[in-house]
Amino acid sequence: xxxxxxxxxxxxxxxxxxxxxxxxxxxxxxxxxxxxxxxxxxxxxxxxxxxxxxxxxxxxxxxxxxxxxxxxxxxxxxxxxxxxxxxxxxxxxxxxxxxxxxxxxxxxxxxxxxxxxxxxxxxxxxxxxxxxxxxx
Numbered sequence: 001x002x003x004x005x006x007x008x009x010x011x012x013x014x015x016x017x018x019x020x021x022x023x024x025x026x027x028x029x030x031x032x033x034x035x036x037x038x039x040x041x042x043x044x045x046x047x048x049x050x051x052x053x054x055x056x057x058x059x060x061x062x063x064x065x066x067x068x069x070x071x072x073x074x075x076x077x078x079x080x081x082x083x084x085x086x087x088x089x090x091x092x093x094x095x096x097x098x099x100x101x102x103x104x105x106x107x108x109x110x111x112x113x114x115x116x117x118x119x120x121x122x123x124x125x126x127x128x129x130x131x132x133x134x135x136x
Contacts, residue, residue, distance in 0.1 A: 035101030
Protein backbone atom coordinates (compact mmCIF):
# COMPACT_ATOMS: atom_id res chain seq x y z
CA UNK A 1 0.00 0.00 0.00
CA UNK A 2 1.52 3.32 -1.06
CA UNK A 3 1.30 6.34 1.23
CA UNK A 4 3.41 9.12 -0.33
CA UNK A 5 2.25 11.89 2.02
CA UNK A 6 2.81 9.69 5.06
CA UNK A 7 6.30 8.86 3.82
CA UNK A 8 7.07 12.55 3.32
CA UNK A 9 5.89 13.40 6.85
CA UNK A 10 7.90 10.48 8.22
CA UNK A 11 11.09 11.69 6.51
CA UNK A 12 10.51 15.28 7.65
CA UNK A 13 10.03 13.98 11.18
CA UNK A 14 13.29 12.03 10.98
CA UNK A 15 15.08 15.21 9.91
CA UNK A 16 13.44 17.15 12.74
CA UNK A 17 14.31 14.61 15.44
CA UNK A 18 17.89 14.49 14.15
CA UNK A 19 18.14 18.29 14.25
CA UNK A 20 16.56 18.61 17.68
CA UNK A 21 18.44 15.61 19.04
CA UNK A 22 21.80 17.04 18.03
CA UNK A 23 21.22 19.98 20.36
CA UNK A 24 20.28 17.83 23.35
CA UNK A 25 22.39 15.87 25.78
CA UNK A 26 22.87 12.13 25.14
CA UNK A 27 20.02 10.95 27.40
CA UNK A 28 17.49 13.37 25.95
CA UNK A 29 18.59 12.64 22.40
CA UNK A 30 18.22 8.90 22.96
CA UNK A 31 14.79 9.44 24.50
CA UNK A 32 13.71 11.53 21.52
CA UNK A 33 14.91 8.92 19.03
CA UNK A 34 13.28 6.05 20.92
CA UNK A 35 9.99 7.93 21.23
CA UNK A 36 9.99 8.90 17.57
CA UNK A 37 10.85 5.41 16.32
CA UNK A 38 8.32 3.65 18.57
CA UNK A 39 5.57 6.13 17.71
CA UNK A 40 6.26 5.85 13.98
CA UNK A 41 6.35 2.05 14.11
CA UNK A 42 3.07 1.85 16.00
CA UNK A 43 1.45 4.31 13.58
CA UNK A 44 2.57 2.08 10.72
CA UNK A 45 1.18 -1.05 12.33
CA UNK A 46 -2.04 0.77 13.18
CA UNK A 47 -2.53 1.86 9.57
CA UNK A 48 -1.82 -1.65 8.32
CA UNK A 49 -4.34 -3.01 10.84
CA UNK A 50 -6.96 -0.49 9.77
CA UNK A 51 -6.26 -1.16 6.08
CA UNK A 52 -6.65 -4.88 6.66
CA UNK A 53 -10.09 -4.42 8.15
CA UNK A 54 -11.10 -1.97 5.45
CA UNK A 55 -10.39 -4.72 2.91
CA UNK A 56 -11.89 -7.62 4.88
CA UNK A 57 -14.80 -6.11 6.82
CA UNK A 58 -15.18 -2.32 6.43
CA UNK A 59 -17.64 -2.16 9.31
CA UNK A 60 -14.79 -3.08 11.65
CA UNK A 61 -12.45 -0.27 10.48
CA UNK A 62 -13.46 2.17 13.22
CA UNK A 63 -12.87 -0.48 15.88
CA UNK A 64 -9.44 -1.16 14.35
CA UNK A 65 -8.62 2.54 14.51
CA UNK A 66 -9.64 2.64 18.16
CA UNK A 67 -7.55 -0.47 18.92
CA UNK A 68 -4.54 1.17 17.28
CA UNK A 69 -5.04 4.28 19.38
CA UNK A 70 -5.29 2.26 22.59
CA UNK A 71 -2.06 0.40 21.74
CA UNK A 72 -0.30 3.73 21.23
CA UNK A 73 -1.68 5.08 24.50
CA UNK A 74 -0.52 1.97 26.36
CA UNK A 75 2.92 2.12 24.73
CA UNK A 76 3.56 5.78 25.58
CA UNK A 77 2.35 5.27 29.14
CA UNK A 78 4.45 2.17 29.77
CA UNK A 79 7.47 3.69 28.03
CA UNK A 80 7.31 6.91 30.03
CA UNK A 81 6.85 5.01 33.30
CA UNK A 82 9.70 2.64 32.48
CA UNK A 83 12.13 5.45 31.60
CA UNK A 84 11.02 7.43 34.64
CA UNK A 85 11.02 4.75 37.35
CA UNK A 86 13.43 2.03 36.18
CA UNK A 87 16.85 3.41 37.05
CA UNK A 88 18.79 1.43 34.42
CA UNK A 89 16.48 2.67 31.65
CA UNK A 90 16.44 6.21 33.02
CA UNK A 91 20.22 6.37 32.68
CA UNK A 92 19.90 5.59 28.97
CA UNK A 93 16.98 7.77 27.88
CA UNK A 94 15.05 10.74 29.23
CA UNK A 95 11.38 9.97 29.76
CA UNK A 96 10.24 13.52 28.92
CA UNK A 97 12.02 13.56 25.55
CA UNK A 98 10.60 10.09 24.84
CA UNK A 99 7.06 11.23 25.58
CA UNK A 100 7.27 14.46 23.58
CA UNK A 101 8.79 12.77 20.52
CA UNK A 102 6.25 9.92 20.67
CA UNK A 103 3.33 12.34 20.92
CA UNK A 104 4.71 14.54 18.14
CA UNK A 105 5.15 11.74 15.63
CA UNK A 106 1.73 10.27 16.39
CA UNK A 107 0.10 13.69 16.10
CA UNK A 108 1.79 14.26 12.74
CA UNK A 109 1.58 10.81 11.16
CA UNK A 110 -1.79 9.54 12.30
CA UNK A 111 -4.04 12.12 10.60
CA UNK A 112 -2.07 12.03 7.35
CA UNK A 113 -1.86 8.25 7.15
CA UNK A 114 -5.50 7.76 8.13
CA UNK A 115 -6.57 10.24 5.46
CA UNK A 116 -4.49 8.47 2.81
CA UNK A 117 -5.81 5.05 3.80
CA UNK A 118 -9.43 6.21 3.79
CA UNK A 119 -8.95 7.98 0.45
CA UNK A 120 -7.42 4.88 -1.10
CA UNK A 121 -10.21 2.58 0.04
CA UNK A 122 -12.95 5.02 -0.87
CA UNK A 123 -12.21 4.31 -4.53
CA UNK A 124 -11.72 0.58 -3.92
CA UNK A 125 -15.10 0.02 -2.31
CA UNK A 126 -16.96 -2.85 -3.92
CA UNK A 127 -19.97 -1.81 -5.90
CA UNK A 128 -23.35 -3.33 -5.32
CA UNK A 129 -24.10 -6.04 -7.86
CA UNK A 130 -26.48 -5.06 -10.59
CA UNK A 131 -29.88 -6.72 -10.44
CA UNK A 132 -30.31 -9.66 -12.78
CA UNK A 133 -32.18 -8.78 -15.92
CA UNK A 134 -34.76 -11.10 -17.34
CA UNK A 135 -34.33 -12.27 -20.91
CA UNK A 136 -36.84 -10.79 -23.41
